[in-house]
Amino acid sequence: MHSKELLQEAFGRLPGLVAQILDGLNDADLHRRPSGNGNSIAWLVWHLGRVEDAQVASAAGLEQVWTAEAFVSRFGLPLAASDTGYGHSSGQVDAVRASGDLLVQYYRAVHRQTAEFLDSVDDSGLDRVVDTHWDPPVTLGVRLVSILGDCLQHAGQAAYAKGLRAGPAAAGGA
8 A cells, every 4th residue: 555545545534434423413413512611513523624624725735625615605604714723712612603514515525625635646745845834844744644633533522522412322433
């Protein structure tokens, strides 16, 4: 297996996880905040999409799906168009309101752009420096692993939050 195939396999698992998490949830489920101040499922799924979208687009030299496909206006959030959720206050977490259908549509579009970009990557391209603000500078390969780790963590958090509402079966877990 080549590096590109490994990345495609790993990123390729996220759309199914997102769809499974959102399946069967109503608006109250999506926006409930565990313990009253945890991140809601809607926020977690929106954020993982925004993180992948912003960082892959930057590394690939592409426009973010968020703006290119007008998801920013479709969501209509009271946030800056560039907002990805990093450092959000409790009020900003509450402001992320969206239907499960819209969240799935956005994530599928993000994944489609990621998958198309990964098709163009070869092993030597993974060594390309994409961020010089760190020491050592961040390569494309390291950035993709970082994005994937962040997205998987947020998907796991959302699945956990789903499970809190109705037990392990609701989260698709054991």
